[in-house]
Amino acid sequence: MSDGLIVRILGEGQYDVAATALDRLNELDAAVESAVAAGDEESFRPALLALLDGVRTVGVPHAADALDESDLILPHGESSLDEVRDLLADDGLIPG
Template sequence: MIIRILGEGQYDVADDALDRLNELDGALETAVEQGDETAFSSALHELLEGVRSVGVAHPADSLDESDLILPPGDASIDEVRAMLSDDGLIPG
C-alpha cells in the first residue's frame, strides 16, 4: 500500500503493518471527536511517525497513485476532521 503524507512524500507500507496504524488512527479519530487539541497533536504525530517507521520511502520520481492520503504534521484539528471518513484516515 502506498501512503502519502501531504507535503512530505509517499511511503510503501506492508499490509501487516496496517493493524498498528489503525490503532494510531483510532486514537487520532477519538481526539478529533472530543475536540482535544493536546491529544490530537500527539496522536497525529504518532500516526505520521508510525507510517515513517514501518514504511519505506517511495521513489520521488514515481507517478504511482497513493492508496491513502494523510494530513501534514502541522494540520489543524478542523483540517483533519474534514479528511476523516467513517473508518478514520486509514480504513480497516
Template sequence: MIVRILGEGQYDVDASALDGLNELDAEVERAVEAGDEPAFEAALAALHDGVRAAGRPHPADSLDESDLILPPAGASIDEVRRLLGGEGLIPG
C-alpha cells in the same frame, strides 16, 4: 500499499502494518471527536511516525498513485475532522 503524508512524500507500507496504523488512527479520531488539540497533535505525529517506521520511502520520481493520504504535520483539528470518514483516515 503506498501511503502519502501530505507535504512530505510517499512511503511503501506492507499491509501487515495496517493493524498498528489503525490503532494510531483511532487515537487521532478520538482526539478529534473530543476536540482535544494537544492529544490530536500528539496522535497525528504518532501516526506519521508509525508510517515512517513501518514503511520505506517511495521513489520521489515515481508517478504512482497513493492508496492512502494522510494530512500533513501542522494540520488543524478542523481540517482533519473534514477528512475523517466513517473508518477514519485509514480504512479497515
C-alpha cells in the same frame, strides 16, 4: 505495491507500507479519530504525530520518480484539528 499500500503524507512524500503493518497504524489512527471526535486539542497533536511517525517507521520511501497514485493520503503534522476532521472518513484516516 501488491502486498501493501502507498501512503502519502501531505507536503512530505509517499511511503510503501506493508499490509502487515496496517493493524498498528489503525491503532494510531484510532487515537487521532478519538481526539478529533472529542475536540480534544491537547491529545490531537501527539496522536497525529504518532500516526505520521508510525508510517515513517513501518514504511519505506516510495520512489520519488514513480508516478503511482497514493492509496491513502494523510495530513501533514501541522494540520489543525478542524482540517483533519474534514479529511476523516467513517473509517478514520486509515480505513480498516
